[in-house]
Amino acid sequence: MLVQDFLHYSVDRLPEKTALVAEAGRFTYADIESMSNRLAHALLAHGLNRGDRVVIHYPNSLETVVAIFAVLKAGGVFVVVNPATRPEKLAYIANNCQTAAVLVSGRKPGLLDTLLPAVPSLKFAVLAGSKKPAVQPPGIPSLTFDAIQSAFPDHRPPTRNIDLDLACLIYTSGSTGEPKGVMSDHSNVVFAASAIIEYLQNVESDIVLNVLPLSFDYGLYQLLMTFKFGGTLVLERSFAFPASVLERLQAERVTGFPGVPTIFAVLLQMDLSGYDFSSLRYLTNTGAALSPHHIARLREKFPSATIYSMYGLTETKRTLYLPPDQLQTRPDSVGIPIPGTEVWLEDEAGNRLGPGQVGELIVRGRHVMRGYWNNPEATARRFRPGPLPGERVCCTGDLFRMDEDGYFYFVSRKDDIIKSRGEKVAPREIENTVYRLDGVVEAAAIGVPDPILGEAIRLFIVAATPDLTEAKVRAHCRRYLEDFMLPRYVEFWPALPKNSSGKIDRIALKKCAESPELST
Numbered sequence: 209m210l211v212q213d214f215l216h217y218s219v220d221r222l223p224e225k226t227a228l229v230a231e232a233g234r235f236t237y238a239d240i241e242s243m244s245n246r247l248a249h250a251l252l253a254h255g256l257n258r259g260d261r262v263v264i265h266y267p268n269s270l271e272t273v274v275a276i277f278a279v280l281k282a283g284g285v286f287v288v289v290n291p292a293t294r295p296e297k298l299a300y301i302a303n304n305c306q307t308a309a310v311l312v313s314g315r316k317p318g319l320l321d322t323l324l325p326a327v328p329s330l331k332f333a334v335l336a337g338s339k340k341p342a343v344q345p346p347g348i349p350s351l352t353f354d355a356i357q358s359a360f361p362d363h364r365p366p367t368r369n370i371d372l373d374l375a376c377l378i379y380t381s382g383s384t385g386e387p388k389g390v391m392s393d394h395s396n397v398v399f400a401a402s403a404i405i406e407y408l409q410n411v412e413s414d415i416v417l418n419v420l421p422l423s424f425d426y427g428l429y430q431l432l433m434t435f436k437f438g439g440t441l442v443l444e445r446s447f448a449f450p451a452s453v454l455e456r457l458q459a460e461r462v463t464g465f466p467g468v469p470t471i472f473a474v475l476l477q478m479d480l481s482g483y484d485f486s487s488l489r490y491l492t493n494t495g496a497a498l499s500p501h502h503i504a505r506l507r508e509k510f511p512s513a514t515i516y517s518m519y520g521l522t523e524t525k526r527t528l529y530l531p532p533d534q535l536q537t538r539p540d541s542v543g544i545p546i547p548g549t550e551v552w553l554e555d556e557a558g559n560r561l562g563p564g565q566v567g568e569l570i571v572r573g574r575h576v577m578r579g580y581w582n583n584p585e586a587t588a589r590r591f592r593p594g595p596l597p598g599e600r601v602c603c604t605g606d607l608f609r610m611d612e613d614g615y616f617y618f619v620s621r622k623d624d625i626i627k628s629r630g631e632k633v634a635p636r637e638i639e640n641t642v643y644r645l646d647g648v649v650e651a652a653a654i655g656v657p658d659p660i661l662g663e664a665i666r667l668f669i670v671a672a673t674p675d676l677t678e679a680k681v682r683a684h685c686r687r688y689l690e691d692f693m694l695p696r697y698v699e700f701w702p703a704l705p706k707n708s709s710g711k712i713d714r715i716a717l718k719k720c721a722e723s724p725e726l727s728t
Contacts, residue, residue, distance in 0.1 A: 215435050219237040222438050227441065231270075231445065241362075243274045243357060245361070246359075251282040264279075264310075266312065273431060276431070283373075286376045287378075288423040290708040295322040295323075299327060301387060304389065308331055310334070311333075314352055374391055377391060388586055397525075403546045404525075407529055416464040425520075465490075465491050465513075468710045485512065486512055499640045500640065503515060515535060518542060544614060549574075551569055553568065553610060566608070568603060577602075579591055579600075638693055645684045652704055666695065668704055670700070
C-alpha cells in the first residue's frame with residue numbers, strides 16, 4: 209500500500225462522503241480526489257520526476273491537503289513547512305531537500321524572490337490563496353491553484369512508486385542546530401498510521417478535529433489516518449481562538465480531538481459548562497507528557513471521552529501508548545509499545561536495563577524512519593544497527609524507566625537533565641509537582657550555571673490568578689520535593705515560549721536565562 213491509497217480506497221467506496229471541513233468549505237472524497245489529480249497532472253507537466261521533493265509552505269487548508277496527495281500521486285515527496293517559518297529558514301529547507309516545486313501564498317510574492325536565488329533546483333511554483341498573484345514571479349513557470357483546477361484533467365495519474373520510496377520529509381524544529389529532514393518512506397507511514405488506528409479503534413463514523421499544524425507529524429497524521437479509515441477531518445488553522453474551536457467541535461459532533469499539553473492547559477482554564485461534548489469519544493495527547501494532575505482534570509471536564517496518553521518522536525512517529533484501562537492505576541505512564549513494535553532501555557554502555565532502572569529508550573519496528581535527508585553523520589548518531597542484519601533501531605535520546613509489568617514512564621530528555629549538588633534532577637518531576645498547585649497553567653524547570661551548585665534550578669510559571677505567589681510555590685515545593693530539587697529561582701511569566709509544534713521551547717527559555725534583557 210502507498211500513502212495516496214488512503215485517499216484512493218476511501219473515494220472508491222465513499223465518494224460522496226464529507227472528507228474535509230475547512231475554512232474554504234466542505235469537500236467530499238470525490239472533490240479531494242479530483243482536485244489532487246489535477247494538481248498532480250500540473251506537477252508532471254512541469255517536469256516533476258519520481259522522487260522529487262515539493263515544499264508546501266501554506267497553512268492548514270484545502271490547498272495543503274490537496275497538495276499533499278497531489279505530490280504523492282505524481283510520484284514525488286511532500287515537504288510541509290510551517291507557514292510561520294521565516295524566509296531564510298524556508299530557503300534553507302528548500303535548498304537542503306533540493307525542492308523541484310513549491311506551493312506558496314500568492315499574497316507573498318517576496319517569498320519566491322528569496323527562494324529563487326537560493327534554490328537552484330526550483331523549477332515550478334503553485335500560488336495558492338489568491339485568484340491572481342500580486343506579482344508574477346520571474347524566473348520559473350508558475351500557476352495559481354485555481355487556474356490549475358480549471359486547466360488540467362481530473363483522472364488519476366498512473367502509479368509510479370513502490371512502498372520503499374520516500375513519501376515525505378518532516379523537518380524537525382532544529383532547536384539544537386539547523387533543521388533536519390526525517391525521511392519517511394511509504395511503508396513507514398502506512399505501518400504507523402495502521403498501528404495508531406488499531407489502538408484508537410477508529411471507524412468511518414469518526415470525525416476528527418485537528419488544530420495542529422500539518423507540518424508537525426502529529427497534525428499530519430490526523431489527516432492521513434482519517435483518510436485511511438474513511439472518516440471526516442475538521443481542519444482548523446490553529447488553536448489561536450479556543451472558543452471558536454470548541455464551537456466547531458460541538459457543531460460538527462466531533463468524536464476525536466488530538467492535543468498537546470499547552471492546548472489542554474488552556475482548555476482547563478476555560479468555563480466549558482456551556483458546551484455539549486457528548487459526541488466526543490476520545491482525546492489524545494503527545495508532544496510532551498501530560499501531568500497526572502492534568503489528566504485527572506481532563507477526565508472531569510470531558511467525562512464521556514477516553515483519554516489516550518502517548519509518546520513519540522518524529523523519527524518513529526509514535527512509540528508508546530497507554531491503554532485507557534490503565535489510566536486510573538498508572539496515570540504517570542505513557543504506556544507500552546504500539547502494536548507491532550518493540551522497545552527497551554539501555555545504559556550509556558549499551559547494556560539492557562530492567563524494571564526500576566533509568567535508561568535511554570531504544571525503538572525497533574517498521575515505524576523507525578529511514579534517517580535524515582542528506583545528513584549521514586546525524587543519521588549515524590540517531591539510528592544504529594539492530595538485532596537483525598540489515599535493520600536499524602532508533603536511539604531516542606530520551607530517558608525512561610519501566611515498571612515490573614512493562615509499562616514505561618518518561619523521565620527526561622538526556623539534554624534536559626539538571627545536575628545540581630551532584631544529583632541528577634529530571635525537570636518533569638519538578639513540573640508535575642508544581643502542576644498540583646491550584647492556579648498553575650504552565651510550568652517549566654531548567655538548569656542555569658551556578659558556581660557552587662553546578663546548576664541551579666530556575667522555575668518558570670504561567671499562573672491563572674495573581675493570588676499564586678512565589679512564597680506559595682516555594683512552600684509547596686518544600687513540602688513535596690527533596691532539597692536538591694528545590695528551585696533557586698521562581699519567575700512568573702504571562703506566557704512561555706513555544707516552538708512550531710506547540711511545545712514549550714526550553715532552548716528559548718535557556719537563552720532568556722543567559723540574557724536577562726530577553727526575559728519577559
